[in-house]
Amino acid sequence: MPFRDIQGQAAAVEQLKRAWQNHRLPHALLFTGPDGVGKRTVALALAQALNCKSPSLDDACGECLACRKTAQGIHPDVRVLEPDGAHIKIEQIRETLQHDAVLKPMEGERKVYILDPADSLTLGAANSLLKILEEPPSAVMLVLVTAQPFALLDTIRSRCREIRFFPLTAQRLAPWLRMRLGVDEAAAQALARLSGGRPAEALRLSEPERRELRNTILAWAQNVGPQSWSEWARTLGEYQDDLTDVFDILLSWYRDLLLAVNRGPQTLWMNVDHAEAVKQALVRETPETLLDKCRALLAARDQLSRNANVQLVLEVLGMTMTQAVGAAVPRR
Ligand SMILES: [Zn+2]
Structure with missing residues (x-):
């Protein structure tokens, strides 16, 4: 999903676009904010923009092969690391990150690794990640996603640029839910409020x-x-x-x-x-x-x-x- 299709999070998206346009994107980003507000979706939109074959001035095209592969989760240079069981383990960091990150991108410009949720890293995995954060290979972009930033090591947090995400207002979320789910105004408003302004949670509740x-x-x-x-x-x-x-x-x-x-x-x-x-x-x-x-x-x-x-x-x-x-x- 390109940036333009993301609901809310205008400040976060704007910050990322500006950094991307000015070639000032750091190697490591920390996306913080409540669960279900779109942190991973924005991380994938960024990955799409970075690897798109015909991007516009400030967004991915959303249609080229690279964009489609990213959207389908099969782009070889865009990886999402999720807990294996309760945690993201040291073996996952070694196999997916340490060994892979030093290689050149296979099809795109940047190798993007999304760790979600980053607070599920074991201590061993966190220390292993820290080594990569200390000297990130040039084509690597790490996006750490978490609703609990305080649960991360300070040494990790301090090496990432934090981008904050917030719940959406019901006024903003309800019209999107109406369109997406085909429900009436009252149902959309109820979902928007019961979800606390979190689109993914609203969809779950529906x-x-x-x-x-x-x-x-x-x-x-x-x-x-x-x-x-x-x-x-x-x-x-x-x-x-x-x-x-x-x-x-x-x-x-x-x-x-x-x-x-x-x-x-x-x-x-x-x-x-x-x-x-x-x-x-x-x-x-x-x-x-x-x-x-x-x-x-x-x-x-x-x-x-x-x-x-x-x-x-x-x-x-x-x-x-x-x-x-x-x-x-x-x-x-
Ligand atoms: Zn594209």
Whole structure:
């Protein structure tokens, strides 16, 4: 995908274009920013521009054989290193980088290596990479991609030029989602907001099984009674692999209710495609109960991310939510 087709990230793209046009691209770049905002896509666009056979003044043509090969992931001079298991290992750095980087490009101008995510490098791999960063072969371009730059060695970070990536605004992302997915405005807005402005995450959330999960959880949340939370929390175990998503959906729901009960503008809601349901659910809530629920869900999600006992976390969540519901005073 050439630069011109990238959604958002204008500042990052502009920085790269300028450096490329002025022949001031360093040998090592560090792309930082949240997951799913387009860091790897931009890295590949750069690789395309560097190796394109008929580039324009500031972009790849997107059509020549080199561009097509890059897009298909089969250009011999453009390599993406991903974790083998949980990590990018020292053998991968040795085989793919150390031995290969000293050779001339096979078909293009630059050998581009994209390490994604760079924070998955083992210490051995990182030290091995450091040797290449200290004396990079002239035709080599390294792009380290990460959402957690603080997890990299300082010695690596200091040898790369950092390019920052940011989430997109819903106003920017929603029209693209409408076009790409053929969904209506409310659905596009909801996806843009639920994804936190991250295009790749929005596309993931638009997949049929994610949509079904969200509909199931929202339908349940709309009808949950005071006694049901404990029971339901126990059955949440069924969603073992999807628990983070389940918590995110519930949090988005109660956050919307909290905004609504405090008369926050609807333009800030996430579940804009369920606006009527949000309004109807308000009768059973007070700001206090909603805050309690949000806190309980945040705590549970946090504990899960730190590998706490799932069953225990869910039991506690069930009890806390039941108390929160029980305390609610029905409003007339
Ligand atoms: Zn081209």
